[in-house]
Amino acid sequence: MDRQTIENVVKACNVDTSEGPVDARLQQVVVRLVTDFYQAIEDLDLSQSEVWKGVEALIDMAKADEFALLGSAIGLEHFLDLRADEADAKAGLTGGTPRTIEGPLYVAGAPESTGFARMDDGTEEGKIPTLIIEGKVTDTDGEVLPGAKVEMWHANSNGNYSYFDKTQSHFNLRRTILTDENGNYTAQTTMPVGYGLNPEGPLQHMLNKLSRHGQRPAHVHYFISAPGHRKLTTQFNIEGDKYLWDDFAFGTREGLVATAVDVTDEAEIARRGLKGPFKHIQFDVVLQKDKAGAPSTEVERRRASA
Template sequence: MTVRISHTPKVQELFREAAGLNNQQGSARLKQLILRMITDAARIIEDMDVSEDEFWLAVEHLNRVGKHAEFGLLLPGLSLEHFIDLLQDAKDQQVGLTGGTPRTIEGPLYVANAPMSDGYTRMDDGSEDDVAIPLFIEGRVLDTHGQPLPGAIVDLWHANTQGTYSYFDPSQTPFNLRRRIVTDASGYYRARSIIPSGYGLDPDGPAQQCLSAIGRHGQRPAHIHAFISAAGHRHLTSQINLAGDQYLWDDFAYATREGLVGEATVIGDAAASRAHGLDGRRFAQLKFDFVLQPAVTAEAEQRSQRPRVGA
């Protein structure tokens, strides 16, 4: 028999006291959030008849997630980061903000202050020239009327052929595969990089252990992250997900969306290779345009205040 006491006045007063609502100090907003979390957690314990052993095993697992700094991986894996995007989409639709390139999750691996270039940049440091396929990325930043946005900033970052990111992988040089490009007068950005690899969660880490316990994998398809910004336009957080990857529509973090799939076309023509400054080896081309909505407020031009690494 399920026993419920969370609704009783005595327990409700306990929760209000625990959330700080019986004092005048601290943040009123935080107090309301804490009260809701306590109340909802208590109801889950009651409704699911959570045992004391289950409760403390969950606490121990969350401690391990925090110790390994994997909340930024586990929460996308449990769909919550994607849910925030879906919720914002619904809010936008409600007020008539439609069109443009779809948003998708940022993930936890951005590093601020990457080198900035005008029009064109090389993103990789050449350390994987013997194993990587060179990738030439090209596209435009446009408004919702199809007009180019010169001076927009295209901030790109992605993994190497081993599925790891510079800064978080100390074997890579600083800002390897991380660059910002200012679009030219026609709204174009161009970059030389390498085809990134998809990757998975640490198989021995607590995030993967949680997903394994519910029968799920922790794999991501090959992708390129992007922040796109331009004066007078809404900041866009998005990704280019590479077509053909086996996990393209089976991403554990739910980041692939219609409109965010790009085709990296591999070219084996030696003459074309040399024309791109290569030695005749095969390379790939990827074309992808970004379309920005107009900004309703100045705040909309800025990315979120989520804590990030600043190298």
């Protein structure tokens, strides 16, 4: 079939006003996406078996709770970030900490404090190094932002996230910190580790056929927001990780690589109230100011809430 014939078939199936009001935007999107899908079937000469096996793979991913990860694996989230970067540039917005993917593992409602928070529940103390993360939140003019909201979350030593991993306590390794009067925040936590997809799961099965791994480097996720400034979704990935620049989710970007420094000084250990050496990461954040007519940085998507 040629393109026009395909489009006619799609419209005959999906453009109908006899049942009541129509969501014109949804209809436009459905017609375009379905037309492109059918065109791909035609161009690639997909058999019926291939089409249904593809549908079954998506169903299997949904049943395995891996469907949300598919968007990361095929680069969808990364692509949307690149589009957002282009839109910002067209609006004359420059500077600030780079954005990167959110991922599907945020949980709303983490405990909130000002200046400092301990993120871990202590169950892995002695099993994995303590990490102190510090940073300052400023705007692109260098002005500090007191009261900025810094939401942070990361995986435990097994590569699992609380809420989704029922063996962890509520909000383990999840906190919201409001910056102090100098725009600073400090988090005491554990060293995050990289993690991978279930090697026996349907998403990894698909990636295997593409000769791709399903591993992520060690990282910490962030939402940062402040009145009069554009919300930032970002994360830092940790220098030295094998998968730093080979992230299956394409989350590593220039400007978002952090170095974990070993701290062994006894006086500094005592000042922190710790029992032994720890690791330290400095991650400062620069937010862009709001601008009339600028593309929104608020993303509406389904998120968990404990």
